[in-house]
Amino acid sequence: MEGVDYLIDERKKAQFDVEAMKVAWAGSRETLEVSNRMAKLVANDPVFEKFTRPMLGRKELFKNTLRKAAHGWKLIVDLRLTEEEAKWLRLYIDEPAYTDLHWGMFIPAIEGQGTEEQKKKWLPLAQKMKIIGCYAQTELGHGSNVQGLETTATFDPQADEFVIHSPTLTSSKVSKMFMRWWPGGLGKASTHALVYARLIVGGEFHGVHGFIVQLRSLEDHSPLPGITVGDIGLKFGNGAYNTMDNGVLRFDHVRIPRNQMLMRQTIVADASKALSRAVCIATRYSAVRRQFGSRNGGPETQVIDYKTQQSRLFPLLASAYAFRFVGEWLKWLYTDVKQRLEANDFSTLPEAHACTAGLKSLTTTATADGIEECRKLCGGHGYLVSSGLPELFAVYIPACTYEGDNVVLLLQVARFLVKTVSELGYKQPVGTTAYMGRMAALMQNNCAVRTAEDWLNPGAIVEAFEVRAARMSVACGQRLAKFENPEEGFAELASDLVEASVAHCQLIVILCYVYALFLLHKHQGDFLAIGYLTPKQALLANDQLRTLYSKVRPNAIVLVDSFNYTDHYLGSILGRYDGNVYPKLYDAAWQDPLNDSDVADGFHQYVQPILKQKLHSAKL
Amino acid sequence: MEGVDYLIDERKKAQFDVEAMKVAWAGSRETLEVSNRMAKLVANDPVFEKFTRPMLGRKELFKNTLRKAAHGWKLIVDLRLTEEEAKWLRLYIDEPAYTDLHWGMFIPAIEGQGTEEQKKKWLPLAQKMKIIGCYAQTELGHGSNVQGLETTATFDPQADEFVIHSPTLTSSKVSKMFMRWWPGGLGKASTHALVYARLIVGGEFHGVHGFIVQLRSLEDHSPLPGITVGDIGLKFGNGAYNTMDNGVLRFDHVRIPRNQMLMRQTIVADASKALSRAVCIATRYSAVRRQFGSRNGGPETQVIDYKTQQSRLFPLLASAYAFRFVGEWLKWLYTDVKQRLEANDFSTLPEAHACTAGLKSLTTTATADGIEECRKLCGGHGYLVSSGLPELFAVYIPACTYEGDNVVLLLQVARFLVKTVSELGYKQPVGTTAYMGRMAALMQNNCAVRTAEDWLNPGAIVEAFEVRAARMSVACGQRLAKFENPEEGFAELASDLVEASVAHCQLIVILCYVYALFLLHKHQGDFLAIGYLTPKQALLANDQLRTLYSKVRPNAIVLVDSFNYTDHYLGSILGRYDGNVYPKLYDAAWQDPLNDSDVADGFHQYVQPILKQKLHSAKL
Ligand SMILES: Cc1cc2nc3c(=O)[nH]c(=O)nc-3n(C[C@H](O)[C@H](O)[C@H](O)COP(=O)(O)OP(=O)(O)OC[C@H]3O[C@@H](n4cnc5c(N)ncnc54)[C@H](O)[C@@H]3O)c2cc1C
Ligand SMILES: Cc1cc2nc3c(=O)[nH]c(=O)nc-3n(C[C@H](O)[C@H](O)[C@H](O)COP(=O)(O)OP(=O)(O)OC[C@H]3O[C@@H](n4cnc5c(N)ncnc54)[C@H](O)[C@@H]3O)c2cc1C
Ligand SMILES: [Ca+2]
Structure with a gap:
């Protein structure tokens, strides 16, 4: 059976060079090679086996994760892997683990926000993993509202120390809300935490800041005095995020040296990975799966050939590509802002912040x-x-909530948009809002499309999205102006503001025609409501979309092959590269513990007495 | 702490009588009382505890389900519960189990499709649970396409028996596709199955029919000769549907007596239960949760007071009510069709079929x-x-797939709609399509709404939805007419056809203003595209929606209280009746096995060596 490729006919249909696309998807040939090497290293190592994960109990599951993390670190050290290689290795281990927070939040925060002295002290310890760190911001009662955190860091000038304390009020209901709750890696693994707390100096509040706090003994890992710490329990899914020790933490007057205070920062995630995995699985399986439409005893129709299947699947395929390039662009934006800040240019900061917040919200929602x-x-x-x-779903969905609740983020974007519109008279909008500089034209122009092909003109699509975003923002601005108290207006119109934000953020992502036309069809109401499109033009867009789907069809399989995911990384029988789905599904079934015996455990106790009508004398 | 009600202020805001609404939701006072009694019986019985379920390994989990089923049956027998009471009892046990298929599919199929003789033989056995039955239709390779099933039941006139056989072709890939795959209760519990197979008599195919086949010995439960049977392995979620032994089954020339053949039937599920549970949890927690907006150190804003939260939550609350009443109406439809059939009136059958198919698709998608x-x-x-x-999500989502894939069902509705439109000249449309009889008016009239209040007029809303459904169906019909081969046209236009079906089905559900206006806003593109609404009118609808949200707000908590769900049934700390969320979350966390010890299992093996830089000599 091995070596057969059930998707070979599909691959022959390709109309472009899959190797070139793999390079484009990876970003560069070097990246592709490193990533390939690490993917193979992981896939061939039995320690990194993933199949049994969802079957493990919580304790075993967590222990297994500790083992994988240790084994991964051993490889990194033994093979002297570069930072880049180590990053790919961890990615392909493909399991939420305390190391994500250590490498992804704790170390970058110290790098980005620490003083030279702090970096010298903490980075070598963290980079050698002599300490393990996590990022502890959320309280049981405070997530989105970081400024509302209640844990205090009070400066004690005599001792030159901070005293970190979770308030304890008389009501246990209230005091429990002030505990840390959620931080990954906190529950069981971390020795240190980056804790955000209200800084109090001389009785006065000085904002929320970060503090490096040691949690556990470096000798025996037991919690230090004044520290109560544990795991918060089961989360969505089977294996999924339950490999992570999201934790609860409470401080009772814990003292730390003064030089352990840092500042806040934010980090953006890449949404294209998870979506492209799902799309890869669904596309391959849709080509393998046949249902209905057999003629004269011939094979049935591949479900990927049904138009409804295409109209659901291909926009997602297009989004995966669009989000991949948005990810690249965000990297550029980050470098650009950093360089400007170093040159004391703060002018693009609000726009960049709105942009990252909006795209995080948009891409994570669409991906989930x-x-x-x-x-x-x-x-x-x-x-x-x-x-x-x-499992992919269960691991991914919290991304809509952590690093900023998606709706709360869109409201931040809305604030920025409304401000931009109100300042148009005297301030030139920058970056992704530059189009608003052409506001007069955007308010007047209507769509010039006359044939379905006209919709292939990128100018036509971009203009449509610009007009929509612009008019929706202006409309919000006008309605807001009617309120005496702007904050009240903002609260009252929040839903419309969020819709305007979505319109603006989608504009940024409009790189792929298929995705753009799909969005245009999905939100045709917006375009018609603002009077930019006529119903006829909307219909033409839909016609064009249908034509595009048939153009995507022959390339569908190689478009997902270009993601270059190993079967180990995909972890999906339906998405196997070779399409050999059914026998493998069957083999997998027999590995379920329930199939250890023909007659199930519990049958004699709980079923036999029913069948034999002897329940009255049974011990249940 | 017990006895405190943190939601009491919310309940005081109510503007209607919650007790009366409970009766309305339940259907009658008698139903409410039976349901209450059974809910309490289950909630107070420690055997039915649900909290630990997601923590159990697969074998333990399944054994636990067997135990609950046995205990439940014992209660039913010992307390001499009525059928109605038994149904509620099983519902409140709230866990997918083999008994669902036995009582919900196997027995009704025999009741509905069996001959008098068959009923006499099988019903007493099944009703006393001397045998356990399941419903085995889906093959690994054939789900949606039931007519494509490959398992055969060949009549052997000599022996007066059927020979049930799963084809075995040379390629193991192909032969595996013909095994049964998915049937609930099949894997481990059932002694019998209702098997759908191709009837072959004298070498000729006579359609797909149902056969009662014994699978396991009634003595020792071992599979009978010619039968290979097992569980298909882990499914979505933790506990969730993994309490069910969905099974794989293969026949090797299994013989059954001739009198064990039945016929096919379909059953419709009620979507309002799952959605109302989720809405109940989210509404209560949104009233407990506070975030941002504190003024002068006062409490923060309840998140239910944010307009974005309301615009996401309240339409779901409205849907839950709408779906509840749709469920009642479907019951009426079922009785009506049955009575007509008994009087040999087949005229409403296609309409009733389209209606149930469409509503199943619409309500399950919206619920998931x-x-x-x-x-x-x-x-x-x-x-x-x-x-x-x-867990609620994980248990519910397969409803979008089983009992008919939702897209495949919408395509069936589309076929019916197109046919109805094409016959308008000479055939009066009936039931839910009666509005199409006024086609001339629907094609001409445009919306007369002039103020936001006008949108409160039920006539205005219903007309808008009628016009949308009618014009979309007609447009599809016109485009189809351009194809020489109608089947090709149908395949090509499938996506638009599905959209027209959705429009028609939503019309049926338009009972609740909030839900209707929400749908109108969400799909304003359709209404604008068909030229029925002006942008201004769409805006007014949105204004009215915002006003309605503020009317819902004071009643939100009692609207969900009216579902009358016990805390045991809800199974949610966030959705507790008393709103006492935080301390309970905290207590629950400490029950996770990971918190059995301060230092995690695996620490000394897999973390200590890292921290101590002794990984080289560690045994991983
Ligand atoms: C898997 C996972 C891992 C995590 N890891 C970490 C970690 O490592 N470290 C850490 O510190 N934290 C972590 N978190 C916590 C995470 O950062 C928070 O959950 C997140 O900030 C959202 O806050 P919340 O849960 O308080 O939601 P809430 O703010 O309570 O949101 C509840 C609802 O209220 C709405 N809402 C809130 N405010 C407003 C407003 N002003 N206007 C309108 N609507 C509003 C929201 O949209 C939402 O619908 C993690 C969470 C998860 C799920
Ligand atoms: C939890 C669970 C419990 C179940 N319990 C039982 C049970 O007790 N007994 C039993 O017999 N079965 C059971 N089933 C099986 C269930 O009935 C099938 O999964 C269902 O009929 C869908 O068929 P499928 O899986 O073959 O999907 P497919 O038909 O393979 O669908 C795959 C994709 O193709 C698309 N597609 C298919 N045909 C067309 C078409 N003609 N036009 C356009 N698109 C198309 C679908 O929309 C879908 O996107 C269960 C399934 C689940 C998940
Ligand atoms: Ca589990």
Whole structure:
């Protein structure tokens, strides 16, 4: 069976060079090579086996994660891997672990916000993993509202120390709200935490700041005096995020030296990975799966050939590509802002902040929804854990909440947009809002499209999205102006503001025609409501979309092959590279512990007495 | 702490009588009382404890389910519960189990499709649970396409028996596709199955029919000769549907007596239960949760008071009510069709079929999406298993796939709509399509709304939805007419056809203003595209929606109290009746096995060596 490729006919249909696209997707040939090497290293190492993960109890599951992390670190040290290689290695281990927070939050925060002295002290310890750090910001009662945190760091000038303390009020309900709750790696693994708290100096509040606090003994790992720490319990999914020790933490007058205070920062995640995985699985399986439409005893139709399947799947395929390039662009934006700040140029900062906040919200929402749609696209089999989709979904969805609740972020974007519009008279909008500089034209022009092909003109699409975003922002601004108290207006119109923000953020992502036309169809109401499109033009866009789907069809399989994911990384029987789905599904089933015996454990106790009508004398 | 009600202020805001609404939701006072009694019976019985379920390994989990089923059956027998009471009891046990298929599919199929003789033989056995039955239709390779099933039942006239056989072709890939795959209760519990197979008599195919086949010995439960049977392995979620032994089954020339053949039937599920549970949790927690907006050190704003929260939550609350009444109406429809059939009146059958198919698709899709939205509405804490939402989602989502894939069902509705439109000249449309009889008016009239209040007129809303559904169907019909081969046209236009079906089905559900106006806003593109609404009118609808939200707000908590769910049934710390969320979350965390010890299992093996830089000599 091995070596057969059930998707070979599909791959022959390709109309572009898959190797070139792999390079484009990876970013560069070097990256592709490093990533390939690390993917293979992980896939061939039995310690990194993933299949049994969802079957493990919580303790075993966590222990298994500790083992993988230790083994991964050993490889990094033994093979003297570069930082870049280590990053890919961790990615392909493909399991939420305390190391994510250590390398992804704790170390970057010290690098970005520490003084030279602090860096000299903490970075070598952290980089050699002599200490393990996490990022502890959220309280049980305070997530989105960071300024509302209640834990205090009070400066004691005599001792030259801070006293970190979670308030204890008389009511236990209230005091529990002030505990840390959620930080990954905090529950069981971390020795240190970056803790955000209200700085109090001389009785006065001086804002929320970060503090490096040691939590556990470096000798025996037991919690230090004044520290109560534990795991917060089961989360969504089976294996999924339960490999992570998200933690609860409480401080009772814990003292730390003065030089352990830092400042806040934010980090943006890349949404294209998770969506492209799901799309890869759904696309391959849709080409393998056949249902209905057999003529004269011939094979049935591949479900990927149904137009409904295409209209659900191909926009997601397009989004995966769009988000990949948005990710690259965000990297550029980050470097650009950093360089400007070093030159004391703060002018683009608000725009860059709005942009990252908006794109985080937009891409993570679309990705979470997209993974679930991919699961549905696989019919019943998408519901099996062995399809890889349930665990992918369960791991991904908190991204809509952590690093900023998506709705709260869109409200921040809305504030920025409204401000930009109100200042148009005297301030030139920059970056992604530059189009608002052409406001007069955007308020007047209507769409010039006359044929379906006209919709292939990038100018036509971009203009449509610019007009929509501009007019929706202006409309919000006008309605806001009617309120005496602007804050009240903002609260009252919040939903419309969020819709305007979405319109603005989608504009930024409009790189792929398929995705753009799909969005245009989905939100045709906006375009018609602002009077920019006529119904006829909207219909033409839909026609064009249908034509585009048939152009995507022959390339569908190689478009997902270009993501270059190993079967180990995909972790999906439905998404196997070779399309050999059914025998493998069957083999996997027999590995379930329930199939250890023909007659199930519990049968004699709990079923036999029913069948034999002897329940009255049974011990249940 | 017990006895305190943190939501009491909310309950005081109510503007209607919650007790009366409970009766309305339940359907009648008698139903409410039975349901209450059974809910209490279950909640107070420690065997039915649900909290630890997601922590159990697969074998333990399944054994626990067997135990609950046995205990439940014992109560039913010992307390001589009525059928109605038994149904509620099983519902409140609230866990997918083999008994669902036995009582919900196997027995009704025999009741509905069996001959008098068959009923006499099988019903007493099944009703006393001397045998356990399941419903085995889906093959690994054939789900949606039932007519494509490959398992055969060949009549052997000599022996007067059927020979049930799963084809075995030379390629193992192909032969595996013909095994049964998915049926609930099949893997480990059932002794019998209702098997759908191709009937072959004298070498000729006579359609797909149902056969009662014994699978396991009634003595020792071992599989009978010719039968290979097992569990298909882990599914989405933690506990969730993994309490069910969805099974794989293969026949090797299994013989059954001739009198064990039945016929096919379909059953419709009620979507309002799952959505109302999720909405109940999200609404209560949104009233408990406070974030931002504190003035002068006062309490922060309840997140339910944010307009964005309301615009996401309240339409779901309205849908829950709408779906509840749709469920009642479907019951009426079922009785009506049955009575007509008995009187040999087949005239409403196609309409009734399209109607149930469409509503199944519409309500299950909206419910699945709605549960996930409720989870997001709870912020980070919605991701905890103890919120109840992850397991609710995981259990519910397959409803979008089983009993008919939702897209495949919408395509069936589309076929019916297109046919109805094409016959308008000479055939009066009936039932839910009666509005199409006024086609001339619907094609001409435009919306007469002039103020936001006009949108409160039910006539205005219903007309808008009628016009939309009618014009979209007609447009599809016109485009189809351009194809020479109608089937090709249908395939090509499938996506638009599905959109027209959705428009028609939503019309049926338009009972609640909030839900209707929400849908109108969400799909304003359709209304504008068909030229029925002006942008100004769409805006007025949105204004009215905002006003309605503020009217819903004071009643939100009692609207969900009216569902009358016990805390045991809800199974959610966030959705507790008393709103005492935080201390309970905290207590629950400490029950996770990871918190058994301060230092995690695996620390000494896998973390200590890292921290001590002794990984080289560690045994991983
Ligand atoms: C898996 C996971 C891992 C995490 N890891 C970490 C970690 O390592 N470190 C850490 O510090 N934290 C972590 N967190 C916590 C995370 O950062 C918070 O959950 C997040 O900030 C959201 O806050 P919240 O949960 O308080 O949601 P809430 O703010 O309570 O949101 C509840 C609802 O209220 C709405 N809402 C809130 N404010 C407003 C407003 N002003 N206007 C309108 N609507 C509003 C939201 O949209 C949402 O619908 C993690 C969370 C998860 C789920
Ligand atoms: C939890 C669970 C419990 C179940 N319990 C039972 C049970 O007790 N007994 C039983 O017999 N079965 C059971 N099933 C099986 C269930 O009935 C099937 O999964 C369902 O019928 C869908 O078929 P499928 O999985 O083959 O999907 P497919 O038909 O393979 O669907 C895959 C994709 O193709 C698309 N597609 C298919 N045909 C068309 C078409 N003609 N036009 C356009 N698009 C199309 C679908 O929309 C979907 O996106 C269960 C399934 C689950 C998940
Ligand atoms: Ca588990």
